[in-house]
Amino acid sequence: MGRPKQFDPDVAVEQAMQMFWRQGYGATTPQCLIDTLGIGKGSLYNTFGSKRQLFDLALRRYLDLQNSAVTELLEGSGPVKERLRKALLVVAETDLADPDRRGCLALNTAMEFGRTDESMTAQVQDMFDRIEGAFRALIEEGQRAGEIDPGRDAKGLASLLLSTVNGMRLMARVESRPDRLIRVIDTTIDLL
Amino acid sequence: MGRPKQFDPDVAVEQAMQMFWRQGYGATTPQCLIDTLGIGKGSLYNTFGSKRQLFDLALRRYLDLQNSAVTELLEGSGPVKERLRKALLVVAETDLADPDRRGCLALNTAMEFGRTDESMTAQVQDMFDRIEGAFRALIEEGQRAGEIDPGRDAKGLASLLLSTVNGMRLMARVESRPDRLIRVIDTTIDLL
DNA sequence: CCCTTTCTTGAACTGTAGGTACAAAATTTC
DNA sequence: GAAATTTTGTACCTACAGTTCAAGAAAGGG
Numbered sequence: 001m002g003r004p005k006q007f008d009p010d011v012a013v014e015q016a017m018q019m020f021w022r023q024g025y026g027a028t029t030p031q032c033l034i035d036t037l038g039i040g041k042g043s044l045y046n047t048f049g050s051k052r053q054l055f056d057l058a059l060r061r062y063l064d065l066q067n068s069a070v071t072e073l074l075e076g077s078g079p080v081k082e083r084l085r086k087a088l089l090v091v092a093e094t095d096l097a098d099p100d101r102r103g104c105l106a107l108n109t110a111m112e113f114g115r116t117d118e119s120m121t122a123q124v125q126d127m128f129d130r131i132e133g134a135f136r137a138l139i140e141e142g143q144r145a146g147e148i149d150p151g152r153d154a155k156g157l158a159s160l161l162l163s164t165v166n167g168m169r170l171m172a173r174v175e176s177r178p179d180r181l182i183r184v185i186d187t188t189i190d191l192l
Numbered sequence: 193m194g195r196p197k198q199f200d201p202d203v204a205v206e207q208a209m210q211m212f213w214r215q216g217y218g219a220t221t222p223q224c225l226i227d228t229l230g231i232g233k234g235s236l237y238n239t240f241g242s243k244r245q246l247f248d249l250a251l252r253r254y255l256d257l258q259n260s261a262v263t264e265l266l267e268g269s270g271p272v273k274e275r276l277r278k279a280l281l282v283v284a285e286t287d288l289a290d291p292d293r294r295g296c297l298a299l300n301t302a303m304e305f306g307r308t309d310e311s312m313t314a315q316v317q318d319m320f321d322r323i324e325g326a327f328r329a330l331i332e333e334g335q336r337a338g339e340i341d342p343g344r345d346a347k348g349l350a351s352l353l354l355s356t357v358n359g360m361r362l363m364a365r366v367e368s369r370p371d372r373l374i375r376v377i378d379t380t381i382d383l384l
Numbered sequence: 385c386c387c388t389t390t391c392t393t394g395a396a397c398t399g400t401a402g403g404t405a406c407a408a409a410a411t412t413t414c
Numbered sequence: 415g416a417a418a419t420t421t422t423g424t425a426c427c428t429a430c431a432g433t434t435c436a437a438g439a440a441a442g443g444g
Contacts, residue, residue, distance in 0.1 A: 023306065024304075024306050026218060027306065027308075101307070107303075107362065107366075108303060108306075110366045111299075111300060111303040111304065111362065111365065111366070112216075112218075112303065112304050114215065114216050114219065114300075114365075115293075115365070115366070116219075121366055121367060124366055124367070125366070125367045125369075128363065128367065128372075132372075152382075153379065155375065156375050156376075156378060156379035156382070157379055159372050159375040159376045159379065160356065160375075160376050160379045160380055160383075162359070162363075162372075162376075163355075163356045163359035163360050163363065163373075163376045164352065164355045164356050164359055165359065166358070166359035166362050166363060167354070167355035167356055167357065167358035167359030167360075167362070168355050168359075170299065170303065170358050170359070170362050171320070171354075171355065171358060173303065173306070173307065174299075174302045174303070174307070174313055174316050174317070175313060175316065175317045175320065177317075180320075180324075180351050180354075181355075183347065183348050183351040183352075184348075184351045184352050184354075184355045186348060187345065187348035187349055187351060187352045188352055190344075190348070191352075191383050
């Protein structure tokens with residue numbers, strides 16, 4: 001009973017996520033949020049408690065979505081190197097995959113918060129491990145298939161890929177140089 | 193004539209740089225600065241104009257210092273791969289080179305500011321080009337010396353190294369996993 | 385020895401981010 | 415239709431970052 005919500009909290013979290021992603025945490029003021037979400041301040045705080053709690057929901061959503069993308073990678077078929085190339089495009093959020101070049105929400109905010117926020121770094125570290133694990137599985141598949149030299153250390157290659165991808169994500173956010181990112185991807189695939 | 197300064201502005205910029213490096217721009221308040229630099233608020237603003245102008249000086253100093261380190265790389269002697277390994281350690285500011293794991297001041301703040309600040313992104317882009325150029329020169333030297341396969345595209349490899357190093361810088365700031373960084377370095381050298 | 389100049393200091397000012405309280409309104413169930 | 419419950423938006427509050435300023439202190443010039 002009682003009056004039902006006039007907006008969908010899930011949609012609101014999605015919109016907030018987009019906003020945090022584009023502008024960062026600090027630059028996204030409560031006023032910004034209510035303007036974009038189209039709801040009143042009262043509703044915002046009544047529903048989500050605080051800006052930070054809303055952000056936590058948004059980040060969780062982001063990580064879940066990314067997680068799906070990563071596992072999707074593993075379940076694909078076809079030549080491993082081609083899947084890897086596509087993965088680099090997607091995970092790195094290059095200009096081709098995201099014209100807005102927002103980089104990675106988790107990385108951006110982890111950098112913004114610095115090392116002060118324990119729960120944030122923990123989540124990002126978890127993301128690192130997950131991506132590295134996905135790369136490793138993909139590499140090992142490639143080694144079994146004879147596409148990649150089995151003599152190489154799969155874990156080491158996976159760590160390298162993780163670092164490279166993070167570098168691309170960072171560069172995608174700071175500068176606008178698709179040519180550089182493409183060169184990184186091509187060279188990486190070529191080296192394996 | 194007039195009363196002489198009771199502090200050395202150069203020293204102040206150095207201390208401010210360390211502070212911005214450790215805490216980021218936003219987290220470094222004027223109060224923080226005057227406590228650390230040991231001067232009054234008035235002196236701070238009288239000498240440097242604003243927090244932002246002081247930061248610009250600090251960033252310039254950082255980039256100059258890093259620039260020296262990069263060119264030093266090129267002028268070294270000995271096996272290219274060994275120099276490259278050392279370069280990765282130094283440029284990436286891994287735990288071994290910097291126990292505080294502050295990452296890279298320029299990258300940290302570029303991420304913090306986002307794409308809004310034109311003068312900042314320009315400086316960072318310049319840094320990217322410089323580092324990439326240094327790597328490329330080193331790789332070409334290695335190719336001439338027969339250490340590195342001359343069939344590979346030096347520019348592509350240099351871009352890859354830049355991305356990898358940026359990824360390491362980022363990870364060094366967010367998490368504390370020296371083993372992962374070491375693995376990245378070893379694998380990278382091994383691949384060339 | 386005073387006067388000008390330049391610096392120093394800490395208190396006061398300004399704007400805004402983030403959050404709270406409240407009164408009016410709206411929608412559901414009984 | 416009335417009660418109950420929750421919405422909404424405005425107005426308000428607090429804290430602090432960033433800056434300015436007026437009064438005073440240390441140097442040199444006349």
